[in-house]
Amino acid sequence: MARRGEANNRLDDAARAGWLYYVAGRTQDEIATVMGISRQSAQRLVSLAMSERLIKVRLDHPIAACLEAAAGLRDRYGLKHVEVVPSDPGSTSTTVGIAEAGAAEIERWLKSPEPQVLAIGTGRTLKAAVDQLPTMECPQHRIVSLTGNIGLDGSAAYYNVIFSMADAVKARHFPMPLPVLAASAEEREVLHSQSLVQVALKLGAEANVAFVGVGELGPDAPLCQDGFLAQDEMADLTRAGAAGEICGWMFDHDGALLSGSFNERVASVPLPSRDKASVIGLAKGRRKYEALRAAVKGGIINGLITDEATASHLLNA
Amino acid sequence: MARRGEANNRLDDAARAGWLYYVAGRTQDEIATVMGISRQSAQRLVSLAMSERLIKVRLDHPIAACLEAAAGLRDRYGLKHVEVVPSDPGSTSTTVGIAEAGAAEIERWLKSPEPQVLAIGTGRTLKAAVDQLPTMECPQHRIVSLTGNIGLDGSAAYYNVIFSMADAVKARHFPMPLPVLAASAEEREVLHSQSLVQVALKLGAEANVAFVGVGELGPDAPLCQDGFLAQDEMADLTRAGAAGEICGWMFDHDGALLSGSFNERVASVPLPSRDKASVIGLAKGRRKYEALRAAVKGGIINGLITDEATASHLLNA
DNA sequence: ACAGGAAGTGAGTAATTGCTCATGAGCAAG
DNA sequence: CTTGCTCATGAGCAATTACTCACTTCCTGT
Numbered sequence: 001m002a003r004r005g006e007a008n009n010r011l012d013d014a015a016r017a018g019w020l021y022y023v024a025g026r027t028q029d030e031i032a033t034v035m036g037i038s039r040q041s042a043q044r045l046v047s048l049a050m051s052e053r054l055i056k057v058r059l060d061h062p063i064a065a066c067l068e069a070a071a072g073l074r075d076r077y078g079l080k081h082v083e084v085v086p087s088d089p090g091s092t093s094t095t096v097g098i099a100e101a102g103a104a105e106i107e108r109w110l111k112s113p114e115p116q117v118l119a120i121g122t123g124r125t126l127k128a129a130v131d132q133l134p135t136m137e138c139p140q141h142r143i144v145s146l147t148g149n150i151g152l153d154g155s156a157a158y159y160n161v162i163f164s165m166a167d168a169v170k171a172r173h174f175p176m177p178l179p180v181l182a183a184s185a186e187e188r189e190v191l192h193s194q195s196l197v198q199v200a201l202k203l204g205a206e207a208n209v210a211f212v213g214v215g216e217l218g219p220d221a222p223l224c225q226d227g228f229l230a231q232d233e234m235a236d237l238t239r240a241g242a243a244g245e246i247c248g249w250m251f252d253h254d255g256a257l258l259s260g261s262f263n264e265r266v267a268s269v270p271l272p273s274r275d276k277a278s279v280i281g282l283a284k285g286r287r288k289y290e291a292l293r294a295a296v297k298g299g300i301i302n303g304l305i306t307d308e309a310t311a312s313h314l315l316n317a
Numbered sequence: 318m319a320r321r322g323e324a325n326n327r328l329d330d331a332a333r334a335g336w337l338y339y340v341a342g343r344t345q346d347e348i349a350t351v352m353g354i355s356r357q358s359a360q361r362l363v364s365l366a367m368s369e370r371l372i373k374v375r376l377d378h379p380i381a382a383c384l385e386a387a388a389g390l391r392d393r394y395g396l397k398h399v400e401v402v403p404s405d406p407g408s409t410s411t412t413v414g415i416a417e418a419g420a421a422e423i424e425r426w427l428k429s430p431e432p433q434v435l436a437i438g439t440g441r442t443l444k445a446a447v448d449q450l451p452t453m454e455c456p457q458h459r460i461v462s463l464t465g466n467i468g469l470d471g472s473a474a475y476y477n478v479i480f481s482m483a484d485a486v487k488a489r490h491f492p493m494p495l496p497v498l499a500a501s502a503e504e505r506e507v508l509h510s511q512s513l514v515q516v517a518l519k520l521g522a523e524a525n526v527a528f529v530g531v532g533e534l535g536p537d538a539p540l541c542q543d544g545f546l547a548q549d550e551m552a553d554l555t556r557a558g559a560a561g562e563i564c565g566w567m568f569d570h571d572g573a574l575l576s577g578s579f580n581e582r583v584a585s586v587p588l589p590s591r592d593k594a595s596v597i598g599l600a601k602g603r604r605k606y607e608a609l610r611a612a613v614k615g616g617i618i619n620g621l622i623t624d625e626a627t628a629s630h631l632l633n634a
Numbered sequence: 635a636c637a638g639g640a641a642g643t644g645a646g647t648a649a650t651t652g653c654t655c656a657t658g659a660g661c662a663a664g
Numbered sequence: 665c666t667t668g669c670t671c672a673t674g675a676g677c678a679a680t681t682a683c684t685c686a687c688t689t690c691c692t693g694t
Binding site for chain 1: 341379380385
Binding site: 357364 | 650651
């Protein structure tokens with residue numbers, strides 16, 4: 001077996017070993033025998049299969065506590081879709097759990113035989129979710145990016161979610177060849193008049209569902225870390241009452257979009273209508289509490305994937 | 318935590334433990350601490366989550382389909398050994414993939430330090446597999462041909478697998494200096510009484526493993542093309558319900574050896590006992606579907622090396 | 635051709651996990 | 665109240681898995 005192309009051989013073997021281990025339940029010793037390698041090598045392949053994310057694990061059980069929290073959030077904030085995953089108290093990761101749950105929900109949409117327009121924001125959480133997606137053939141769907149992927153310095157942003165998604169999901173995808181923020185409202189109009197951007201804007205308005213990250217503000221905000229926003233601008237925004245941002249759109253503590261000049265410079269696609277589409281936020285963690293609370297309170301998002309601890313904070317707020 | 322409804326509590330806990338273990342990657346000790354139970358209980362919950370299928374594991378790699386098909390075939394037809402290689406939709410070859418996989422399996426047997434008796438059939442597929450073998454020193458093994466290599470006209474048959482094998486593998490090899498088919502049952506007895514043939518017959522009965530091709534019937538059957546069988550005889554056989562042949566032995570659509578006079582004229586070594594030995598068929602392709610299905614159904618072979626498309630046909634049949 | 639480096643390997647060992655067993659709690663029937 | 669049953673539990677131990685280290689192989693760039 002497996003003596004063809006050379007490059008993928010190791011991953012193929014890893015896949016085979018991983019399958020035998022996780023799906024077929026064989027021991028690594030057996031796998032080593034079957035594949036004619038040493039036990040240690042078998043172990044390495046199994047662990048490679050895991051670290052290369054060839055093996056996807058998912059929990060298929062509505063945990064009561066999470067279900068209750070989800071139901072509570074749905075009622076309290078009038079959300080369409082809520083998913084709460086168990087908290088991992090020992091972990092400082094801001095994505096573990098959310099990423100898997102987010103991927104599962106994205107996958108659910110992608111499995112629809114009806115053509116769908118999926119809108120995708122950006123950010124670390126969303127990137128982690130998209131990285132969990134299996135490869136799928138979805139020629140019937142279209143996927144549009146809600147935010148530009150160009151940094152202040154003209155380079156492509158790192159958390160370039162739509163391209164990662166295109167790698168896994170075979171569907172037409174529409175990136176936004178723009179910076180997140182234009183220099184002025186006028187410049188934004190010019191940028192938006194480009195035909196490529198027009199397509200994205202039109203698709204964004206038609207989207208059936210949007211998956212977005214929720215950004216907190218402050219000196220350590222993701223927008224600053226990634227170089228989209230300078231510290232002094234950030235300070236101005238928080239002084240003006242900004243509590244968080246989604247795709248660059250700033251909102252205050254009640255979840256109302258900021259009326260100042262800043263949002264007129266945001267070059268992102270407007271969020272799809274909350275009446276017609278699902279706008280699902282993915283976020284968890286202490287630092288996001290304020291931004292999340294504002295977003296659900298003001299109906300910036302009408303769907304939420306978060307963890308138990310964050311959910312309970314939102315319920316007690 | 319987790320102390321609400323009573324009935325599902327255990328499964329909920331199992332789900333939570335399973336999530337922490339498989340998704341979050343914590344150890345069972347950590348889970349025990351977090352959930353306030355003993356390590357053993359944590360282990361039980363994790364294992365419960367698995368056995369209750371709360372945790373779904375899946376392999377995201379093209380090889381996944383092959384491994385699943387192989388497992389499916391093994392269960393469905395009670396086969397000892399199944400290998401499924403990816404189909405190459407662009408190729409019309411009846412051997413690509415199979416040959417490499419077959420060679421790897423033969424090699425695995427040859428690497429055994431214990432003396433083995435390997436039996437080899439004939440045919441294009443097997444020839445291609447044997448051509449993939451590296452040169453090996455295997456003085457401990459013996460290799461016996463299951464079928465004669467003499468055509469109707471007295472010439473040596475082209476697909477003379479055992480001699481090709483002897484070129485690569487240094488082991489004692491025992492050809493069958495016979496035609497595939499005797500003129501009558503009596504002639505077969507005479508032929509079989511030759512001492513050289515006796516040796517082959519004896520070895521065939523002792524074989525630890527046999528590798529055989531699977532022949533389809535009909536006007537274009539390999540047996541006809543190679544001049545072992547005339548067209549009118551072939552027509553008689555299909556009328557009598559023959560579905561395929563292995564080493565000349567004809568079997569019907571249920572995989573039962575044909576009882577008519579034809580099989581009494583087949584001069585091949587009888588196939589080794591399916592109870593004691595592995596009889597591994599190598600075949601793929603649309604034209605072999607019927608013959609293969611009959612062979613696995615009736616237990617003519619208990620091992621199979623094929624491709625994905627053929628495997629899925631056998632599973633859907 | 636050869637030094638340097640990345641990647642793979644097997645051995646050995648520590649850590650983790652799986653299994654069996656003896657025990658005791660909870661409960662229904664007698 | 666006792667008996668007999670099921671089921672969960674923790675202990676102890678065996679099996680399995682993960683990791684480290686020293687060594688080899690195979691490139692790569694002089």
